[in-house]
Amino acid sequence: MKIAMIGAGYVGLVSGVCFSDFGHDVICVDKDPAKIDQLQDGVIPIYEPGLSDLMAKNVAAGRLTFTTDLGAAVDGADAVFIAVGTPTRRGDGHADLSYVYAAAEDIAKAVTGYTVVVTKSTVPLGTNRQVKQVIRKAAPELEFDVSSNPEFLREGAAIDDFMKPDRVVVGVQSDRAAQVMQDIYRPLYLRDFPILLTDLESAEMIKYAANAFLATKVTFINEIAALCERTGADIKQVSKGMGLDGRIGNKFLHAGPGYGGSCFPKDTSALARIGQEHAVPMQITETVIRVNENIKTRMIEKLRDLCEGSFNGKIVAVLGVTFKPNTDDMREAPSLTIVPALVGGGAKVRVVDPQGMREGKDLLPGVSWLEDPYKAAQNADVLVILTEWNEYRALDLKKLARKMAHPRLADLRNIYSAKDAKRAGFTGYVSVGRQDYLG
Structure with a gap:
Protein backbone atom coordinates (compact mmCIF):
# COMPACT_ATOMS: atom_id res chain seq x y z
CA MET A 1 0.00 0.00 0.00
CA LYS A 2 1.05 3.61 -0.46
CA ILE A 3 1.21 5.68 2.72
CA ALA A 4 1.94 9.38 3.19
CA MET A 5 3.12 10.46 6.64
CA ILE A 6 2.59 14.18 7.30
CA GLY A 7 5.12 15.24 9.89
CA ALA A 8 8.59 13.75 10.25
CA GLY A 9 8.97 14.35 13.96
CA TYR A 10 9.33 11.59 16.52
CA VAL A 11 5.97 9.85 15.97
CA GLY A 12 5.83 10.41 12.21
CA LEU A 13 9.38 9.28 11.56
CA VAL A 14 9.23 6.17 13.72
CA SER A 15 5.82 5.22 12.30
CA GLY A 16 6.87 5.88 8.71
CA VAL A 17 10.04 3.82 9.03
CA CYS A 18 8.19 0.93 10.66
CA PHE A 19 5.37 0.97 8.07
CA SER A 20 7.97 0.81 5.32
CA ASP A 21 9.49 -2.20 7.07
CA PHE A 22 6.05 -3.84 6.83
CA GLY A 23 6.54 -3.63 3.06
CA HIS A 24 4.44 -0.52 2.37
CA ASP A 25 5.64 2.37 0.20
CA VAL A 26 5.98 5.33 2.57
CA ILE A 27 6.66 8.99 1.88
CA CYS A 28 7.40 11.16 4.93
CA VAL A 29 6.53 14.83 4.49
CA ASP A 30 7.76 17.78 6.53
CA LYS A 31 7.69 21.53 5.96
CA ASP A 32 11.20 21.91 7.37
CA PRO A 33 13.60 21.66 4.39
CA ALA A 34 16.61 21.28 6.69
CA LYS A 35 15.06 18.25 8.36
CA ILE A 36 14.20 16.64 5.03
CA ASP A 37 17.73 17.30 3.75
CA GLN A 38 19.10 15.57 6.85
CA LEU A 39 16.84 12.57 6.38
CA GLN A 40 17.68 12.28 2.70
CA ASP A 41 21.34 12.25 3.72
CA GLY A 42 20.62 9.45 6.19
CA VAL A 43 20.93 11.66 9.27
CA ILE A 44 18.22 11.25 11.92
CA PRO A 45 17.43 14.44 13.90
CA ILE A 46 16.29 12.48 16.98
CA TYR A 47 17.85 9.77 19.11
CA GLU A 48 16.02 6.44 19.07
CA PRO A 49 17.92 3.15 19.38
CA GLY A 50 17.80 1.09 16.16
CA LEU A 51 15.98 3.70 14.09
CA SER A 52 18.96 4.73 11.97
CA ASP A 53 19.69 1.20 10.76
CA LEU A 54 16.02 0.43 10.08
CA MET A 55 15.62 3.65 8.11
CA ALA A 56 18.72 2.98 6.03
CA LYS A 57 17.50 -0.54 5.24
CA ASN A 58 14.14 0.64 3.91
CA VAL A 59 15.54 3.63 2.03
CA ALA A 60 17.91 1.24 0.28
CA ALA A 61 14.97 -1.05 -0.54
CA GLY A 62 13.15 1.87 -2.18
CA ARG A 63 10.19 1.73 0.19
CA LEU A 64 10.94 4.93 2.15
CA THR A 65 11.46 8.46 0.86
CA PHE A 66 11.34 12.00 2.26
CA THR A 67 10.00 15.21 0.75
CA THR A 68 8.64 18.69 1.45
CA ASP A 69 6.12 18.29 -1.39
CA LEU A 70 2.85 17.28 0.26
CA GLY A 71 0.94 17.20 -3.01
CA ALA A 72 3.26 14.65 -4.57
CA ALA A 73 3.31 12.57 -1.39
CA VAL A 74 -0.46 12.18 -1.05
CA ASP A 75 -1.14 11.65 -4.75
CA GLY A 76 -2.44 8.10 -5.06
CA ALA A 77 -1.97 7.32 -1.37
CA ASP A 78 -4.27 4.72 0.19
CA ALA A 79 -3.85 6.41 3.58
CA VAL A 80 -2.48 9.75 4.70
CA PHE A 81 -1.36 9.92 8.33
CA ILE A 82 -1.33 13.19 10.25
CA ALA A 83 1.56 13.03 12.72
CA VAL A 84 2.19 16.68 13.51
CA GLY A 85 2.72 18.19 16.94
CA THR A 86 -0.10 18.95 19.39
CA PRO A 87 1.75 20.91 22.09
CA THR A 88 -0.01 22.21 25.18
CA ARG A 89 -1.09 25.81 24.71
CA ARG A 90 0.29 28.23 27.22
CA GLY A 91 -2.22 29.52 29.71
CA ASP A 92 -5.17 27.17 29.28
CA GLY A 93 -3.79 23.61 29.10
CA HIS A 94 -5.53 22.88 25.78
CA ALA A 95 -3.80 20.84 23.10
CA ASP A 96 -2.85 23.15 20.22
CA LEU A 97 -4.59 21.63 17.19
CA SER A 98 -3.63 24.29 14.66
CA TYR A 99 -1.04 22.04 13.00
CA VAL A 100 -3.53 19.17 12.75
CA TYR A 101 -6.20 21.30 11.08
CA ALA A 102 -3.68 22.94 8.76
CA ALA A 103 -2.47 19.51 7.67
CA ALA A 104 -6.06 18.36 7.10
CA GLU A 105 -6.75 21.36 4.88
CA ASP A 106 -3.55 20.80 2.90
CA ILE A 107 -4.44 17.14 2.41
CA ALA A 108 -7.93 18.02 1.22
CA LYS A 109 -6.52 20.30 -1.45
CA ALA A 110 -4.05 17.69 -2.71
CA VAL A 111 -5.90 14.36 -2.60
CA THR A 112 -7.85 13.33 -5.71
CA GLY A 113 -9.20 9.82 -5.09
CA TYR A 114 -10.59 7.89 -2.12
CA THR A 115 -8.23 8.16 0.83
CA VAL A 116 -8.33 7.37 4.52
CA VAL A 117 -7.02 10.33 6.49
CA VAL A 118 -5.58 8.96 9.72
CA THR A 119 -4.89 11.03 12.80
CA LYS A 120 -1.77 9.66 14.48
CA SER A 121 -1.22 12.75 16.61
CA THR A 122 -2.62 12.72 20.14
CA VAL A 123 -5.79 14.79 19.97
CA PRO A 124 -8.72 15.60 22.30
CA LEU A 125 -12.14 14.04 21.90
CA GLY A 126 -14.04 15.30 18.88
CA THR A 127 -10.92 16.28 16.93
CA ASN A 128 -11.29 13.61 14.26
CA ARG A 129 -14.85 14.71 13.53
CA GLN A 130 -13.54 18.26 13.26
CA VAL A 131 -10.81 17.06 10.88
CA LYS A 132 -13.55 15.53 8.75
CA GLN A 133 -15.39 18.86 8.66
CA VAL A 134 -12.21 20.74 7.69
CA ILE A 135 -11.58 18.34 4.80
CA ARG A 136 -15.21 18.39 3.69
CA LYS A 137 -15.26 22.20 3.67
CA ALA A 138 -12.04 22.39 1.65
CA ALA A 139 -13.05 19.63 -0.79
CA PRO A 140 -16.84 19.10 -0.83
CA GLU A 141 -16.73 16.42 -3.54
CA LEU A 142 -13.83 14.40 -2.17
CA GLU A 143 -14.44 10.77 -1.29
CA PHE A 144 -12.62 9.99 1.95
CA ASP A 145 -12.84 8.60 5.48
CA VAL A 146 -11.25 9.71 8.71
CA SER A 147 -9.64 7.31 11.17
CA SER A 148 -8.18 7.76 14.65
CA ASN A 149 -5.04 5.68 15.22
CA PRO A 150 -3.29 6.90 18.39
CA GLU A 151 0.33 5.95 19.01
CA PHE A 152 1.62 4.17 22.10
CA LEU A 153 5.36 4.47 21.59
CA ARG A 154 7.79 4.64 24.49
CA GLU A 155 10.81 6.75 23.70
CA GLY A 156 13.85 4.51 23.79
CA ALA A 157 11.79 1.43 22.89
CA ALA A 158 9.63 2.80 20.08
CA ILE A 159 10.55 0.32 17.36
CA ASP A 160 9.82 -2.66 19.57
CA ASP A 161 6.55 -1.04 20.66
CA PHE A 162 5.51 -0.55 17.03
CA MET A 163 6.54 -4.02 15.88
CA LYS A 164 5.31 -5.88 18.96
CA PRO A 165 2.46 -3.75 20.33
CA ASP A 166 0.20 -4.57 23.25
CA ARG A 167 -2.60 -3.47 20.94
CA VAL A 168 -3.31 -1.30 17.91
CA VAL A 169 -6.28 1.03 18.39
CA VAL A 170 -8.19 2.06 15.25
CA GLY A 171 -11.22 4.33 15.36
CA VAL A 172 -13.32 4.27 12.17
CA GLN A 173 -16.75 5.20 10.85
CA SER A 174 -17.04 2.84 7.88
CA ASP A 175 -16.27 -0.74 6.86
CA ARG A 176 -14.22 0.57 3.95
CA ALA A 177 -11.93 2.56 6.24
CA ALA A 178 -11.68 -0.40 8.61
CA GLN A 179 -10.51 -2.62 5.74
CA VAL A 180 -7.81 -0.15 4.67
CA MET A 181 -6.51 0.10 8.23
CA GLN A 182 -6.56 -3.67 8.66
CA ASP A 183 -4.59 -4.05 5.43
CA ILE A 184 -2.02 -1.55 6.68
CA TYR A 185 -1.58 -3.46 9.94
CA ARG A 186 -1.90 -6.90 8.36
CA PRO A 187 1.68 -7.93 9.31
CA LEU A 188 0.74 -7.47 12.97
CA TYR A 189 -2.64 -9.16 12.60
CA LEU A 190 -0.98 -12.22 11.06
CA ARG A 191 1.18 -12.51 14.18
CA ASP A 192 -1.88 -12.28 16.46
CA PHE A 193 -1.28 -8.81 17.87
CA PRO A 194 -4.67 -7.32 18.88
CA ILE A 195 -6.21 -4.81 16.45
CA LEU A 196 -8.99 -3.04 18.34
CA LEU A 197 -11.61 -1.40 16.11
CA THR A 198 -13.64 1.31 17.85
Whole structure:
Protein backbone atom coordinates (compact mmCIF):
# COMPACT_ATOMS: atom_id res chain seq x y z
CA MET A 1 0.00 0.00 0.00
CA LYS A 2 1.05 3.61 -0.46
CA ILE A 3 1.21 5.68 2.72
CA ALA A 4 1.94 9.38 3.19
CA MET A 5 3.12 10.46 6.64
CA ILE A 6 2.59 14.18 7.30
CA GLY A 7 5.12 15.24 9.89
CA ALA A 8 8.59 13.75 10.25
CA GLY A 9 8.97 14.35 13.96
CA TYR A 10 9.33 11.59 16.52
CA VAL A 11 5.97 9.85 15.97
CA GLY A 12 5.83 10.41 12.21
CA LEU A 13 9.38 9.28 11.56
CA VAL A 14 9.23 6.17 13.72
CA SER A 15 5.82 5.22 12.30
CA GLY A 16 6.87 5.88 8.71
CA VAL A 17 10.04 3.82 9.03
CA CYS A 18 8.19 0.93 10.66
CA PHE A 19 5.37 0.97 8.07
CA SER A 20 7.97 0.81 5.32
CA ASP A 21 9.49 -2.20 7.07
CA PHE A 22 6.05 -3.84 6.83
CA GLY A 23 6.54 -3.63 3.06
CA HIS A 24 4.44 -0.52 2.37
CA ASP A 25 5.64 2.37 0.20
CA VAL A 26 5.98 5.33 2.57
CA ILE A 27 6.66 8.99 1.88
CA CYS A 28 7.40 11.16 4.93
CA VAL A 29 6.53 14.83 4.49
CA ASP A 30 7.76 17.78 6.53
CA LYS A 31 7.69 21.53 5.96
CA ASP A 32 11.20 21.91 7.37
CA PRO A 33 13.60 21.66 4.39
CA ALA A 34 16.61 21.28 6.69
CA LYS A 35 15.06 18.25 8.36
CA ILE A 36 14.20 16.64 5.03
CA ASP A 37 17.73 17.30 3.75
CA GLN A 38 19.10 15.57 6.85
CA LEU A 39 16.84 12.57 6.38
CA GLN A 40 17.68 12.28 2.70
CA ASP A 41 21.34 12.25 3.72
CA GLY A 42 20.62 9.45 6.19
CA VAL A 43 20.93 11.66 9.27
CA ILE A 44 18.22 11.25 11.92
CA PRO A 45 17.43 14.44 13.90
CA ILE A 46 16.29 12.48 16.98
CA TYR A 47 17.85 9.77 19.11
CA GLU A 48 16.02 6.44 19.07
CA PRO A 49 17.92 3.15 19.38
CA GLY A 50 17.80 1.09 16.16
CA LEU A 51 15.98 3.70 14.09
CA SER A 52 18.96 4.73 11.97
CA ASP A 53 19.69 1.20 10.76
CA LEU A 54 16.02 0.43 10.08
CA MET A 55 15.62 3.65 8.11
CA ALA A 56 18.72 2.98 6.03
CA LYS A 57 17.50 -0.54 5.24
CA ASN A 58 14.14 0.64 3.91
CA VAL A 59 15.54 3.63 2.03
CA ALA A 60 17.91 1.24 0.28
CA ALA A 61 14.97 -1.05 -0.54
CA GLY A 62 13.15 1.87 -2.18
CA ARG A 63 10.19 1.73 0.19
CA LEU A 64 10.94 4.93 2.15
CA THR A 65 11.46 8.46 0.86
CA PHE A 66 11.34 12.00 2.26
CA THR A 67 10.00 15.21 0.75
CA THR A 68 8.64 18.69 1.45
CA ASP A 69 6.12 18.29 -1.39
CA LEU A 70 2.85 17.28 0.26
CA GLY A 71 0.94 17.20 -3.01
CA ALA A 72 3.26 14.65 -4.57
CA ALA A 73 3.31 12.57 -1.39
CA VAL A 74 -0.46 12.18 -1.05
CA ASP A 75 -1.14 11.65 -4.75
CA GLY A 76 -2.44 8.10 -5.06
CA ALA A 77 -1.97 7.32 -1.37
CA ASP A 78 -4.27 4.72 0.19
CA ALA A 79 -3.85 6.41 3.58
CA VAL A 80 -2.48 9.75 4.70
CA PHE A 81 -1.36 9.92 8.33
CA ILE A 82 -1.33 13.19 10.25
CA ALA A 83 1.56 13.03 12.72
CA VAL A 84 2.19 16.68 13.51
CA GLY A 85 2.72 18.19 16.94
CA THR A 86 -0.10 18.95 19.39
CA PRO A 87 1.75 20.91 22.09
CA THR A 88 -0.01 22.21 25.18
CA ARG A 89 -1.09 25.81 24.71
CA ARG A 90 0.29 28.23 27.22
CA GLY A 91 -2.22 29.52 29.71
CA ASP A 92 -5.17 27.17 29.28
CA GLY A 93 -3.79 23.61 29.10
CA HIS A 94 -5.53 22.88 25.78
CA ALA A 95 -3.80 20.84 23.10
CA ASP A 96 -2.85 23.15 20.22
CA LEU A 97 -4.59 21.63 17.19
CA SER A 98 -3.63 24.29 14.66
CA TYR A 99 -1.04 22.04 13.00
CA VAL A 100 -3.53 19.17 12.75
CA TYR A 101 -6.20 21.30 11.08
CA ALA A 102 -3.68 22.94 8.76
CA ALA A 103 -2.47 19.51 7.67
CA ALA A 104 -6.06 18.36 7.10
CA GLU A 105 -6.75 21.36 4.88
CA ASP A 106 -3.55 20.80 2.90
CA ILE A 107 -4.44 17.14 2.41
CA ALA A 108 -7.93 18.02 1.22
CA LYS A 109 -6.52 20.30 -1.45
CA ALA A 110 -4.05 17.69 -2.71
CA VAL A 111 -5.90 14.36 -2.60
CA THR A 112 -7.85 13.33 -5.71
CA GLY A 113 -9.20 9.82 -5.09
CA TYR A 114 -10.59 7.89 -2.12
CA THR A 115 -8.23 8.16 0.83
CA VAL A 116 -8.33 7.37 4.52
CA VAL A 117 -7.02 10.33 6.49
CA VAL A 118 -5.58 8.96 9.72
CA THR A 119 -4.89 11.03 12.80
CA LYS A 120 -1.77 9.66 14.48
CA SER A 121 -1.22 12.75 16.61
CA THR A 122 -2.62 12.72 20.14
CA VAL A 123 -5.79 14.79 19.97
CA PRO A 124 -8.72 15.60 22.30
CA LEU A 125 -12.14 14.04 21.90
CA GLY A 126 -14.04 15.30 18.88
CA THR A 127 -10.92 16.28 16.93
CA ASN A 128 -11.29 13.61 14.26
CA ARG A 129 -14.85 14.71 13.53
CA GLN A 130 -13.54 18.26 13.26
CA VAL A 131 -10.81 17.06 10.88
CA LYS A 132 -13.55 15.53 8.75
CA GLN A 133 -15.39 18.86 8.66
CA VAL A 134 -12.21 20.74 7.69
CA ILE A 135 -11.58 18.34 4.80
CA ARG A 136 -15.21 18.39 3.69
CA LYS A 137 -15.26 22.20 3.67
CA ALA A 138 -12.04 22.39 1.65
CA ALA A 139 -13.05 19.63 -0.79
CA PRO A 140 -16.84 19.10 -0.83
CA GLU A 141 -16.73 16.42 -3.54
CA LEU A 142 -13.83 14.40 -2.17
CA GLU A 143 -14.44 10.77 -1.29
CA PHE A 144 -12.62 9.99 1.95
CA ASP A 145 -12.84 8.60 5.48
CA VAL A 146 -11.25 9.71 8.71
CA SER A 147 -9.64 7.31 11.17
CA SER A 148 -8.18 7.76 14.65
CA ASN A 149 -5.04 5.68 15.22
CA PRO A 150 -3.29 6.90 18.39
CA GLU A 151 0.33 5.95 19.01
CA PHE A 152 1.62 4.17 22.10
CA LEU A 153 5.36 4.47 21.59
CA ARG A 154 7.79 4.64 24.49
CA GLU A 155 10.81 6.75 23.70
CA GLY A 156 13.85 4.51 23.79
CA ALA A 157 11.79 1.43 22.89
CA ALA A 158 9.63 2.80 20.08
CA ILE A 159 10.55 0.32 17.36
CA ASP A 160 9.82 -2.66 19.57
CA ASP A 161 6.55 -1.04 20.66
CA PHE A 162 5.51 -0.55 17.03
CA MET A 163 6.54 -4.02 15.88
CA LYS A 164 5.31 -5.88 18.96
CA PRO A 165 2.46 -3.75 20.33
CA ASP A 166 0.20 -4.57 23.25
CA ARG A 167 -2.60 -3.47 20.94
CA VAL A 168 -3.31 -1.30 17.91
CA VAL A 169 -6.28 1.03 18.39
CA VAL A 170 -8.19 2.06 15.25
CA GLY A 171 -11.22 4.33 15.36
CA VAL A 172 -13.32 4.27 12.17
CA GLN A 173 -16.75 5.20 10.85
CA SER A 174 -17.04 2.84 7.88
CA ASP A 175 -16.27 -0.74 6.86
CA ARG A 176 -14.22 0.57 3.95
CA ALA A 177 -11.93 2.56 6.24
CA ALA A 178 -11.68 -0.40 8.61
CA GLN A 179 -10.51 -2.62 5.74
CA VAL A 180 -7.81 -0.15 4.67
CA MET A 181 -6.51 0.10 8.23
CA GLN A 182 -6.56 -3.67 8.66
CA ASP A 183 -4.59 -4.05 5.43
CA ILE A 184 -2.02 -1.55 6.68
CA TYR A 185 -1.58 -3.46 9.94
CA ARG A 186 -1.90 -6.90 8.36
CA PRO A 187 1.68 -7.93 9.31
CA LEU A 188 0.74 -7.47 12.97
CA TYR A 189 -2.64 -9.16 12.60
CA LEU A 190 -0.98 -12.22 11.06
CA ARG A 191 1.18 -12.51 14.18
CA ASP A 192 -1.88 -12.28 16.46
CA PHE A 193 -1.28 -8.81 17.87
CA PRO A 194 -4.67 -7.32 18.88
CA ILE A 195 -6.21 -4.81 16.45
CA LEU A 196 -8.99 -3.04 18.34
CA LEU A 197 -11.61 -1.40 16.11
CA THR A 198 -13.64 1.31 17.85
CA ASP A 199 -15.55 4.48 17.12
CA LEU A 200 -13.58 7.72 16.77
CA GLU A 201 -14.27 9.07 20.25
CA SER A 202 -13.32 5.83 22.00
CA ALA A 203 -10.00 5.71 20.17
CA GLU A 204 -9.26 9.28 21.19
CA MET A 205 -10.21 8.58 24.81
CA ILE A 206 -8.14 5.37 25.04
CA LYS A 207 -4.94 7.31 24.43
CA TYR A 208 -5.61 9.92 27.11
CA ALA A 209 -7.01 7.44 29.62
CA ALA A 210 -4.04 5.09 29.24
CA ASN A 211 -1.42 7.80 29.71
CA ALA A 212 -3.29 9.40 32.61
CA PHE A 213 -3.52 6.02 34.33
CA LEU A 214 0.21 5.36 33.90
CA ALA A 215 1.04 8.85 35.16
CA THR A 216 -1.19 8.14 38.15
CA LYS A 217 0.67 4.90 38.84
CA VAL A 218 4.05 6.68 38.75
CA THR A 219 2.81 9.47 41.00
CA PHE A 220 1.16 7.06 43.42
CA ILE A 221 4.39 5.14 44.04
CA ASN A 222 6.30 8.41 44.43
CA GLU A 223 3.84 9.57 47.06
CA ILE A 224 4.08 6.21 48.82
CA ALA A 225 7.87 6.64 48.73
CA ALA A 226 7.58 9.86 50.72
CA LEU A 227 5.51 8.02 53.32
CA CYS A 228 8.04 5.17 53.41
CA GLU A 229 10.76 7.63 54.32
CA ARG A 230 8.76 8.76 57.35
CA THR A 231 7.62 5.33 58.51
CA GLY A 232 10.68 3.13 58.03
CA ALA A 233 9.34 1.13 55.07
CA ASP A 234 11.47 0.42 51.99
CA ILE A 235 9.88 1.55 48.72
CA LYS A 236 11.73 -1.11 46.72
CA GLN A 237 10.20 -3.86 48.82
CA VAL A 238 6.80 -2.17 48.77
CA SER A 239 6.92 -1.80 44.97
CA LYS A 240 7.94 -5.43 44.57
CA GLY A 241 5.16 -6.62 46.85
CA MET A 242 2.59 -4.55 44.97
CA GLY A 243 3.87 -5.56 41.55
CA LEU A 244 3.53 -9.27 42.29
CA ASP A 245 -0.21 -8.73 42.43
CA GLY A 246 -1.40 -9.64 38.93
CA ARG A 247 -4.09 -6.97 39.12
CA ILE A 248 -1.45 -4.28 39.59
CA GLY A 249 1.71 -5.45 37.79
CA ASN A 250 5.25 -4.24 38.34
CA LYS A 251 5.56 -1.66 35.58
CA PHE A 252 5.65 2.07 36.42
CA LEU A 253 6.22 1.33 40.11
CA HIS A 254 9.76 2.69 40.37
CA ALA A 255 10.10 5.64 42.72
CA GLY A 256 12.01 8.65 41.44
CA PRO A 257 11.96 12.42 40.91
CA GLY A 258 8.63 12.55 39.06
CA TYR A 259 7.42 11.92 35.51
CA GLY A 260 8.21 14.06 32.49
CA GLY A 261 8.52 13.62 28.75
CA SER A 262 6.47 14.30 25.66
CA CYS A 263 3.29 12.45 26.68
CA PHE A 264 2.40 12.28 30.37
CA PRO A 265 2.54 16.03 31.18
CA LYS A 266 0.77 17.05 27.95
CA ASP A 267 -1.87 14.33 28.02
CA THR A 268 -2.78 14.65 31.71
CA SER A 269 -3.16 18.40 31.23
CA ALA A 270 -5.34 17.91 28.14
CA LEU A 271 -7.52 15.30 29.87
CA ALA A 272 -8.03 17.63 32.81
CA ARG A 273 -9.17 20.37 30.40
CA ILE A 274 -11.51 17.99 28.57
CA GLY A 275 -13.12 17.05 31.88
CA GLN A 276 -13.59 20.69 32.83
CA GLU A 277 -15.16 21.51 29.47
CA HIS A 278 -17.67 18.68 29.84
CA ALA A 279 -18.45 19.45 33.51
CA VAL A 280 -16.91 16.12 34.59
CA PRO A 281 -13.80 17.16 36.52
CA MET A 282 -10.97 14.64 36.29
CA GLN A 283 -10.16 15.02 39.97
CA ILE A 284 -7.66 12.16 40.14
CA THR A 285 -5.78 13.43 37.10
CA GLU A 286 -5.77 16.99 38.40
CA THR A 287 -4.31 15.76 41.69
CA VAL A 288 -1.68 13.72 39.86
CA ILE A 289 -0.51 16.84 38.01
CA ARG A 290 -0.23 18.81 41.24
CA VAL A 291 1.46 16.02 43.21
CA ASN A 292 4.00 15.39 40.44
CA GLU A 293 5.15 19.00 40.69
CA ASN A 294 5.41 18.66 44.47
CA ILE A 295 7.60 15.58 44.06
CA LYS A 296 10.15 17.58 42.06
CA THR A 297 10.20 20.18 44.82
CA ARG A 298 10.75 17.43 47.39
CA MET A 299 13.81 16.28 45.44
CA ILE A 300 15.23 19.79 45.63
CA GLU A 301 14.82 19.77 49.40
CA LYS A 302 16.58 16.40 49.59
CA LEU A 303 19.54 17.90 47.77
CA ARG A 304 19.50 21.00 49.95
CA ASP A 305 19.65 18.86 53.08
CA LEU A 306 22.56 16.90 51.63
CA CYS A 307 24.29 20.24 50.95
CA GLU A 308 23.92 21.24 54.62
CA GLY A 309 21.09 23.65 53.93
CA SER A 310 22.53 25.71 51.08
CA PHE A 311 23.59 25.23 47.45
CA ASN A 312 25.65 28.42 47.48
CA GLY A 313 29.24 27.78 46.43
CA LYS A 314 28.75 24.02 46.11
CA ILE A 315 30.00 22.09 43.10
CA VAL A 316 27.27 19.67 42.00
CA ALA A 317 27.75 16.98 39.36
CA VAL A 318 24.48 15.84 37.77
CA LEU A 319 24.35 12.54 35.89
CA GLY A 320 21.46 12.44 33.42
CA VAL A 321 19.05 15.22 32.51
CA THR A 322 16.77 13.68 29.86
CA PHE A 323 13.37 12.66 31.21
CA LYS A 324 14.29 8.97 30.86
CA PRO A 325 17.21 6.91 29.49
CA ASN A 326 17.64 6.02 25.80
CA THR A 327 16.24 9.30 24.53
CA ASP A 328 17.45 12.84 23.92
CA ASP A 329 14.07 14.26 24.92
CA MET A 330 14.17 16.97 27.58
CA ARG A 331 10.49 17.89 27.51
CA GLU A 332 9.12 18.40 31.04
CA ALA A 333 12.08 16.45 32.46
CA PRO A 334 12.49 16.72 36.27
CA SER A 335 15.94 18.16 35.57
CA LEU A 336 14.29 21.30 34.18
CA THR A 337 12.99 22.02 37.69
CA ILE A 338 15.83 20.60 39.79
CA VAL A 339 18.91 21.88 37.95
CA PRO A 340 17.72 25.54 37.76
CA ALA A 341 17.07 25.38 41.51
CA LEU A 342 20.69 24.34 42.03
CA VAL A 343 22.00 27.08 39.75
CA GLY A 344 19.63 29.65 41.26
CA GLY A 345 20.85 28.69 44.72
CA GLY A 346 24.43 29.50 43.81
CA ALA A 347 25.74 26.04 42.93
CA LYS A 348 28.26 25.41 40.17
CA VAL A 349 26.59 22.63 38.21
CA ARG A 350 28.32 20.16 35.93
CA VAL A 351 26.10 17.98 33.73
CA VAL A 352 26.83 14.67 32.05
CA ASP A 353 24.27 12.99 29.78
CA PRO A 354 24.87 10.60 26.86
CA GLN A 355 22.28 12.31 24.63
CA GLY A 356 20.93 15.34 26.48
CA MET A 357 23.40 18.06 25.57
CA ARG A 358 21.89 18.95 22.17
CA GLU A 359 18.59 20.07 23.68
CA GLY A 360 19.87 20.76 27.17
CA LYS A 361 22.36 23.49 26.23
CA ASP A 362 19.51 25.91 25.56
CA LEU A 363 17.20 24.63 28.30
CA LEU A 364 19.73 24.58 31.14
CA PRO A 365 21.73 27.83 31.03
CA GLY A 366 24.48 28.36 33.54
CA VAL A 367 25.76 24.77 33.68
CA SER A 368 28.94 23.16 32.39
CA TRP A 369 28.65 20.13 30.10
CA LEU A 370 31.11 17.25 30.38
CA GLU A 371 31.25 13.81 28.80
CA ASP A 372 32.85 11.86 31.66
CA PRO A 373 31.17 11.31 35.07
CA TYR A 374 34.58 11.02 36.74
CA LYS A 375 35.73 14.38 35.41
CA ALA A 376 32.44 15.91 36.52
CA ALA A 377 33.03 14.53 40.03
CA GLN A 378 36.48 16.13 40.36
CA ASN A 379 36.43 18.28 43.56
CA ALA A 380 32.62 18.16 43.59
CA ASP A 381 30.59 18.44 46.79
CA VAL A 382 27.61 16.38 45.64
CA LEU A 383 26.96 13.83 42.89
CA VAL A 384 23.32 13.52 41.71
CA ILE A 385 21.96 10.61 39.66
CA LEU A 386 18.90 12.06 37.97
CA THR A 387 18.38 9.76 34.95
CA GLU A 388 19.03 6.01 35.13
CA TRP A 389 21.13 5.55 32.00
CA ASN A 390 22.77 2.13 31.88
CA GLU A 391 26.14 3.88 31.99
CA TYR A 392 25.37 4.95 35.54
CA ARG A 393 24.34 1.53 36.86
CA ALA A 394 27.89 0.23 37.24
CA LEU A 395 29.90 3.30 38.22
CA ASP A 396 33.16 2.92 40.10
CA LEU A 397 31.88 4.49 43.30
CA LYS A 398 35.27 4.31 45.03
CA LYS A 399 36.88 6.23 42.17
CA LEU A 400 34.13 8.83 42.27
CA ALA A 401 34.37 9.26 46.04
CA ARG A 402 38.15 9.72 45.88
CA LYS A 403 37.81 12.48 43.29
CA MET A 404 35.21 14.47 45.22
CA ALA A 405 35.95 17.23 47.72
CA HIS A 406 33.00 16.06 49.80
CA PRO A 407 31.83 12.57 48.71
CA ARG A 408 28.05 12.82 48.90
CA LEU A 409 25.66 10.96 46.59
CA ALA A 410 22.03 11.78 45.83
CA ASP A 411 20.73 8.62 44.17
CA LEU A 412 17.33 9.78 42.95
CA ARG A 413 16.77 6.58 40.94
CA ASN A 414 17.61 4.08 43.72
CA ILE A 415 20.36 2.42 41.67
CA TYR A 416 22.67 1.94 44.63
CA SER A 417 22.31 1.66 48.42
CA ALA A 418 23.73 3.32 51.52
CA LYS A 419 25.83 0.20 52.05
CA ASP A 420 27.31 0.56 48.55
CA ALA A 421 27.99 4.24 49.13
CA LYS A 422 29.54 3.79 52.58
CA ARG A 423 31.77 0.95 51.38
CA ALA A 424 33.00 3.18 48.54
CA GLY A 425 33.87 6.02 50.89
CA PHE A 426 30.88 8.33 50.55
CA THR A 427 30.06 10.25 53.71
CA GLY A 428 26.60 11.31 52.56
CA TYR A 429 23.93 9.40 50.68
CA VAL A 430 20.21 9.89 50.03
CA SER A 431 17.78 7.94 47.88
CA VAL A 432 13.99 7.91 47.38
CA GLY A 433 11.61 6.06 49.68
CA ARG A 434 14.24 4.26 51.72
CA GLN A 435 15.89 4.64 55.14
CA ASP A 436 19.44 4.16 53.88
CA TYR A 437 20.56 7.69 54.67
CA LEU A 438 24.16 8.72 55.34
CA GLY A 439 25.10 12.18 56.50
